[in-house]
Amino acid sequence: MALLQCSFHSEVLGMATRATVILPDPVRHPAPVRQRHGGGTPVLYLLHGMGDDDSAWTRRTSIERHVEAYDLAVVMPGVDRSYYTDQAVGHDYWTFVSEELPALVTAWFRVSDAPSDTFVAGLSMGGYGAFKWALRRPGSIAAAASLSGGLDATARHASPEWRATxxxxxxxxxxxDDLLALARSMADAPSPPLLQWCGTEDPNLEENRRFRDGALAAGLPLEYDEGPGGHEWSCWDAQIRRVLDWLPLRTRP
Known part of the structure; x- marks a missing residue:
C-alpha cells in the first residue's frame, strides 16, 4: 500500500490545501485485473470531524491496516471547521469536496470515476458531510456512512462561527445544508444506501435519532445502529471496519 500526503492548490477555495491518500497494494490488487473488470480502483472519501485535519484518520485509527484487504483507495481531505459547506462568510468547501476534489483525484490517480465505485463516510462533522453528499448528489455515489454525525448542526446555537458557516x-x-429538511424532501426519491451509527453516551445521540426518524419516515434506505460508547476514537476505529465491510464493492475476479 501507499500512503501519500498531498499538498495542492484549490481553484474553488482560492488557496493551498491538503489531502491524505491511501492507495491499494498493486501486488495484492493488481491493476490489470481492475482494468479488465470495470476500470480504476473504487474510492472512499473519508471525512474528518471538527477541529481535525486530513491526517486525523491515519493518526488516530488503524484505517491503513483496516483497508489493506480491500481493493479500495481512501481519500481524506482537509476542510478546517467548515462543516463541508459553501460558507456564508468564508470558502466554498462543499463545492470543493463534492465537485473539485473528485475531479482532481481521478485526474491524478488510477481511481474510478463511476458513481458505482464511489463512496463517502465520515465522523462527527464528517458524518454530516457524508450524508449531505448522499442527499444532495445521490447519483454521484453508491453509499454513504455517518459515525456519530453532527446531523442536525443547523439547529444548534447560533454562535459567531455558526453564523459565518x-x-x-x-x-x-x-x-x-439542513439535513433533516433534505431527508424530508427526498421522500420516495432515489437515494444511495445509508449507514448510521452513534454511541449511546455520545452528545450527538439525540440529533442522530432525529435524523433516523426523519429518514425512515421519508423511506430512505437507512441502516441504523447505536451502541455503547461516546464521542471517541476507539468507537470510530471499530465502526470504520464495519463500514468497509458494508460498502457495496463490486466483485472483481
Whole structure:
C-alpha cells in the first residue's frame, strides 16, 4: 500500500490545501485485473470531524491496516471547521469536496470515476458531510456512512462561527445544508444506501435519532445502529471496519 500526503492548490477555495491518500497494494490488487473488470480502483472519501485535519484518520485509527484487504483507495481531505459547506462568510468547501476534489483525484490517480465505485463516510462533522453528499448528489455515489454525525448542526446555537458557516437557519435550508429538511424532501426519491451509527453516551445521540426518524419516515434506505460508547476514537476505529465491510464493492475476479 501507499500512503501519500498531498499538498495542492484549490481553484474553488482560492488557496493551498491538503489531502491524505491511501492507495491499494498493486501486488495484492493488481491493476490489470481492475482494468479488465470495470476500470480504476473504487474510492472512499473519508471525512474528518471538527477541529481535525486530513491526517486525523491515519493518526488516530488503524484505517491503513483496516483497508489493506480491500481493493479500495481512501481519500481524506482537509476542510478546517467548515462543516463541508459553501460558507456564508468564508470558502466554498462543499463545492470543493463534492465537485473539485473528485475531479482532481481521478485526474491524478488510477481511481474510478463511476458513481458505482464511489463512496463517502465520515465522523462527527464528517458524518454530516457524508450524508449531505448522499442527499444532495445521490447519483454521484453508491453509499454513504455517518459515525456519530453532527446531523442536525443547523439547529444548534447560533454562535459567531455558526453564523459565518450557515448564515441563518433559513439560509441553511435554502442552500441544502439542513439535513433533516433534505431527508424530508427526498421522500420516495432515489437515494444511495445509508449507514448510521452513534454511541449511546455520545452528545450527538439525540440529533442522530432525529435524523433516523426523519429518514425512515421519508423511506430512505437507512441502516441504523447505536451502541455503547461516546464521542471517541476507539468507537470510530471499530465502526470504520464495519463500514468497509458494508460498502457495496463490486466483485472483481
Amino acid at each position: 450557515f448564515g441563518s437557519r433559513e439560509r441553511a435550508r435554502e442552500h441544502g
